[in-house]
Amino acid sequence: MKVLLVNGSPHEKGCTYTALSEIAMQLEKNGIGSEIHWLGDKPINGCTGCGACFRNRNGRCVFGEGDGVNELIEKINAADGVVFGCPVHFAGAAGNLHSALDRVFYAKISFAGKPGAAVVSCRRSGGTAAFDDLNKYFMISSMPVVSSKYWNIVHGNTPEQVRQDEEGMQIMRALADNMAWLLKSIEAGRNAGLKLPEPEKRITTNFIR
Numbered sequence: 631m632k633v634l635l636v637n638g639s640p641h642e643k644g645c646t647y648t649a650l651s652e653i654a655m656q657l658e659k660n661g662i663g664s665e666i667h668w669l670g671d672k673p674i675n676g677c678t679g680c681g682a683c684f685r686n687r688n689g690r691c692v693f694g695e696g697d698g699v700n701e702l703i704e705k706i707n708a709a710d711g712v713v714f715g716c717p718v719h720f721a722g723a724a725g726n727l728h729s730a731l732d733r734v735f736y737a738k739i740s741f742a743g744k745p746g747a748a749v750v751s752c753r754r755s756g757g758t759a760a761f762d763d764l765n766k767y768f769m770i771s772s773m774p775v776v777s778s779k780y781w782n783i784v785h786g787n788t789p790e791q792v793r794q795d796e797e798g799m800q801i802m803r804a805l806a807d808n809m810a811w812l813l814k815s816i817e818a819g820r821n822a823g824l825k826l827p828e829p830e831k832r833i834t835t836n837f838i839r
């Protein structure tokens with residue numbers, strides 16, 4: 631089993647990476663593999679709402695070959711669980727990760743049943759708003775949300791400061807333990823013949839009719 635840890639920070643080895651590394655270490659202790667995937671520091675465009683992914687129904691973004699969005703879709707598809715991590719930028723999730731996930735989740739076919747968790751890193755505040763923001767992607771997608779002992783936030787402006795945030799580091803380890811437990815529970819259920827619920831035909835009302 632493998633968990634994809636997405637680093638949505640412009641810093642490859644910064645604070646978000648430090649938090650994700652703690653999760654990776656604890657997953658390994660639980661016998662679960664992982665990969666930290668950095669989105670890079672080049673701009674990632676937001677969704678243009680062109681609707682091509684809806685028409686094509688192929689689970690890909692027509693603009694996603696050059697900027698890593700389709701690669702991210704493939705990696706999420708292949709993973710048993712995902713963690714999306716990013717720094718807090720102006721009390722919200724950092725722009726690059728947000729842009730990428732808007733396109734991933736608009737284009738996706740289904741991630742139903744795949745456990746997900748969000749992790750954010752901030753110097754001082756705005757963490758819970760950014761954390762809430764990222765959790766929305768899981769909750770509109772029938773993905774079980776993995777929790778910890780507190781909201782998944784680490785504090786610091788440098789990796790050294792994040793490592794000094796002992797409570798934050800412990801929250802990351804508890805998150806990894808819970809992710810491992812849920813993945814093993816899902817596998818046990820699958821082996822026992824338990825299937826995902828059959829979705830009803832989708833109703834879309836746009837609040838008008």
Ligand SMILES: Cc1cc2nc3c(=O)[nH]c(=O)nc-3n(C[C@H](O)[C@H](O)[C@H](O)COP(=O)(O)O)c2cc1C
Pocket residue numbers: 639640641643644645646647716717718719720721722751752753754755756785786787788
């Ligand atoms: C554009 C920008 C906006 C930021 N906004 C906030 C903020 O609203 N609250 C906060 O506590 N830190 C803020 N920070 C600081 C980062 O969230 C913090 O340093 C984070 O741990 C960096 O993570 P990274 O090394 O993974 O990029 C901001 C940083 C930048 C570059």
